[in-house]
Amino acid sequence: MQLPVKLEVRNYHLFYGNFRALKDVTICIPRNQITAIIGPSGCGKSTFLRTFNRMNELIPGVRVQGQVLMDGQDIFAMDPVELRQRVGMVFQRPNPFPKSIYDNVAYGPRAHGIRDRRRLDEIVERSLRDAALWDEVKDDLNKSALALSGGQQQRLCIARALAVQPEVILMDEPASALDPIATLRIEELIQTLKQRYTIVIVTHNMQQAARASDFTAFFMMDEQRAGLLVEYGPTRDLFTRPSDKRTEDYITGRFG
């Protein structure tokens, strides 16, 4: 089974000043699949996720080494602004702008130069439908996004990310601030999105990774607290017959 590769990381290291936060990560992330990143707190999962849209660069003192390719192109050679349009992100805590629901979704397209009202209406409706939120909000698009529930806000953030038509969607523990029912809705949504997007999701919830992903990467810290990739493979294999002792210990709950 050979899947086309969307993102490829080779011998990637990341430093905060002199501290090595990620050590020698090499991984291929397949197109149109859901790849989960799991591991104990502080192992660099989120930092690794933020590599793909170069958000780490916003933090002073961050330095990287190694190669990250998207469709064979070096992402560090791209304009980060252009890269971030192609690689969208959903954050841990729902972070809608203090604007109306409509303006939240239209924010990205507007920033990319779409001014035509009818075109914007189309994009807003399609994005909200894709994020399974349209039916709940279609009658009050002018309401403040902050009046929505946490789960709705998170789906709005997904709609906002979809509105700029990315190729990859990064999700940083997108359900960790939500209740179980809202979490389930987000997981269902992710399943439908994988047909059109490559999804990389960080989660600390192993059941979620087991339920909702096709591939799983297990990260851990070494003695110097640097994050490293321990094991990577199809989710079913990793959870049923892990090849590394440390993976087995983690998924059976012996540490972490």
Next chain:
Amino acid sequence: MDKSVSLSTHAHTGALAVSVAELGKSNLPWRRAAQKIAFAFLWLMGTLAVAALLAVIGYVVFQGFKVINIEFLTRPPRGGLSGEGGISTTIVTTVYLVLLTVGIAAPLGICAAIYLVEYAGEMQGRTGLLPRLVEVARFGVETLAGVPSIIFGLFGYALFVTAMHLGFSLISAALAGACLILPVIIRATEEALRAVPRSYREASLALGTTQWQTVWGVVLPAALPGIITSIILSVGRVISETAVFYVTLGGSYKMPTSIFSSGRTLALHVYYLAMDTRAFDKAMGTGAILIVAIVLINLTINYLSHRVRAKLGGK
């Protein structure tokens, strides 16, 4: 060995049981009493403080409203020792000066604060000429905010009135006044910008917007209530300022005809009336008008921030 261990455990639990009983009963009345005394003391001090403030405002307003009538508000001062006439020209001068001063300082201060927070923020800890300059600018703002206003007056007198030959005029006063309120606006705007959650900036940047689009589209709208508050605060500062304008505005009680006219603000008029004339009652009247203006400004701030908060909260 075993015996002694078990003994000491017993002794320990025993001591604990006694101390719990002690905690429950013996000092509770004393703690209640201490709380009562403390609250009574705080209530007394709070009441005294509020009473002192109300006494000042009440006295001035009560005394002042004896002379306030339509004529007082619409007639110009007549000048001279008697202090006859109204305050119409000083109201107009005050409005002009506020508009001019804030018109100069607000754009400068807001843009400087945006630069310091959104762009120069990345330079912290770096070396080189520009980061060094930014550091100096930050320090300068901090320092200027604590400089007594008469120093700004002296500076304005030396530079604008004398060296630049602008004379005692609205423009000289406005430029000096702008220097005075610039640190106020910069610092309040900086605070408003810093209060915008990082998550908004990240969300915007993650959509592939430039930093400027993020600042313009998300950060500034979110910081706007704070920025507006800073401007209104500085309006209040200009209205109540005397020292700066005493040495830059001249003091003419005539209606200003251009930005090069000399003039007299309400606060200055209070000063002149109290010091140079016999019309102490008119000084009180003018003071009452000033207080009313300041109260109105504060009410506006409260109303605006309340409304904006309600709107952002999604109500």
